[in-house]
Amino acid sequence: MLEALEGSQAIARAVALCRPDVVAAYPITPQTHIVENLSRLVAEGDMHTEFVSVESEFSAASVVLGAAAAGVRAYTATASQGVLLMAEVLFNIAGMRIPLVMTVANRAVSAPLSIWNDHSDSMAVRDSGWIQLHCADNQEAVDTTIQAFRIAQETELPVMVCMDGFVLTHTMEPIALPEQKEVDNWLPPFEFSRRLDPDDPKSLGTLVAPDFFAEVRHSHHGAMLKALDVIAAVDRDWEGLTGRACGGLLEVSGPAEAKIGILAMGSTLGTIAMGMEHRGPDVASARLIKLRAFRPFPAEALRAACDGLDHLIVIDRAISPGLGGVVGTEVAAVLADVPGAPRIHNHAMGLGGRDIPETVYTDLVAAIADPDAPAFSIFDADLQKLAPEDR
């Protein structure tokens, strides 16, 4: 049944449906409403969890690490600076292969200070070894959150559910939440094979010398690759239960005969789809590729999705200064050995919350025709605002 809910409120309720035993979080814009809603659920007795109000994101991540290591389901949420303050723990959690779920309300990273949406935060920890799933709308965010608990358990990997800060977290829209009974039946009780247990004492997080470290990394990498199938399977299973899917690893829409493709992560693609719908008569249509799983990276699915394209526009919501777009670079690498692969046009946009209008579709398609266009640009930067030497 649909309800008109603010994204953050819906996420809090979705988390509650998964019955985490321990929740630890530190407030940061734009994640705050998630923590507040969780606190309210606890205060009203609608959620039974050990809610640990920590003194920093660093401790939030550490608390959920300890909780999950001790064998219970745990959850945290953060954004931006919080992700970076957690960074050391995030690598640690993943390296120890601890199943956890964390919502990232994607926000730019300071300086300059910006509380607004882009993907700089989760991108900064892309190599931490967490699964990273991006959500296109609040329904997907709810569904992905619940799925994430199962993916984490099945893969023994931590899962980051990335949702655009403000654009999703603070937006009210009709959202369907499953029944408690449905989730209880769908989500198995928490299991962690290496949990701390006085009846079977184990040492976790030990020192590993050079003679074993490479093997640890190899098995982590292998687990991430195996997670591709799990992510897709869990989404299919969820569809069986609710009739709703989130697109598995990636989702392709738009006309099959299109020669232009547009790939994006998160909420951007909805606006682009509307731009395509409202485009002028002379503007070409495009195949839209919604990249849901950023880590692990679905190379094979992406190659298939790009089949027959002449051009692929890759939209990044963060940049790697001195290189360009991270998603664009990775897509190019994956398509590099594909015969007749599309030409990549990589643009960053919507950095630091810059509003993306639907007219961007037409502008993006038009930019393909420009033979002098650089391989990468910040598409919506207004260079007139800069001193001449910085343009």
Next chain:
Amino acid sequence: MSVANERGERLSELRQKYGREPLPPRAEGTADTPREAQPKFRGLDSGHRACQGCGEALAARLVMESAGPDVMIANATGCLEVFTTPWPQSAWRVPWVHSLFENAAAVASGMEAAMKAKGRNTKVLAFGGDGGTYDIGFQALSGMLERYHNILYVCYDNEAYMNTGIQRSSSTPHSATTTTSPAGKERMGKRHLKKDLLSIIAAHHIPYSASASVAFPADLQRKVRYAMGIDGPTFLVVHSPCPLGWRHASALTIEVARRAVECGLFPLVEVERGAVTNVMPIRNVRPVTDYLELQGRFAHLMKGGDARAEEERAHLQALADYNIGVFGLKGEGEDPVDTGGIAAVGRSGRPAGRV
């Protein structure tokens, strides 16, 4: 009473599962010595890779003996973590996790929350060195105490970053040399005071915090047992000499630790809810030079004819005198608490390393 029974049963159960061969029965009529009366569960077993004479390894073993088997540990990065768990080996016989340098208190908070959620009363311990406690892990520790988690935090204080090779910490005593506070023409070692951590901990008004020393094992173990019985945050800082970092002979660990207490530089006190409730009295107060002279880290203070050295020695003596005055450490007559400790670690009927 029922809790004690439960613990006892669990202990024997676990000992059966993981313990060594039981000792042969004792001849009738012989009484337990105080040491023999201690629980014998070896939470931290032998075979680890600590240096000879490591005060921290000894302290951790003593803590684990008293804490018993129904515990789990979050261990900060540091010597203790490194020398006990070179993968795939581990010297721990209890569930143990190491995450990072600065988050042992927070990881322990999560473990404790998990135990609460599960309805279990397995006690969570957090271990850190002085680096992970006084310095980088200080915020997480303060948060844990403020949130009132049921955790015993033990700081093994060897007064410098020993794991990375003897760099100064905020626990390094004034004028001690480390690789980042060397003595030279312009400097007399560390220029700053040892942080008074116990006062800061006490300011959280937690049920119990105390200082202890490896030189007084009976006292240390009593404090651990007392803390274990409290449902709430408790804190213990254990003075643990590091022969490598303090530059003394490995055989002198206990003697050095004892002299730190006996000169007043490391007072053994107990604080409950912010108030000092007990101190270990010093029968014969020694001059601080008795303590300093055993250690290479203070060698620059012992040079005759150096006015700077004289001034620093006087400063350290003043610090010790201050402690003795503030805590009323000057005891009269025999002290009932520490004798068992000294006897227990003595070898061949003679306290180890007595010079």
Next chain:
Amino acid sequence: MIEYRIHGRGGQGSVAAAYLLAATAFHAGQMCQAFPAFGAERRGAPVTAFVRTDAGPIRLRSQVRTPDFLIVQDGTLLQDAHITAGLKPGGGMIVNTTRSSDEVAKTFGCRALAVGATAMAVEVIGRPIPNTALLAALLQATGLFPIPSLAAALKDRFSGEVLENNIRLIDRVAASVDKDIWKEPAVA
């Protein structure tokens, strides 16, 4: 799809107004989307919020640039000549002001409905929060959604005396505004 932009000052419940309007549409069987212009503003600073309503799912997530309707919660914001920027031809603005509708309409060259929302809110709910009064006026003038849908949206958010007072307020405003005067788009 109908798009709305709400202008107000921090503390006047502009974001709440956006959520209420979206929820009203939802209760009337429509799809909806509401979000604030995510500022870091403090109490008293100008704030903006956006709403979209439609029969089908709404995928567009940009800010509302060409609103069909404007809600202005604070008369002092009328000093900003750009407040009507992007207003669709035939669109209208509901304004909380003591000035007359004609005067506002003339100033901005669009349909305008002036509502003394602050005074009515103070009188009925005892607080100068104009948002629900303005929403009631919008609903009554446009006939977009029935007043009971707004009451249902209020019930999701409030309870007890606050709810009762707000329901009295919207009924009173509805009674004071001519019904469906904006039902048809104005001739631009």
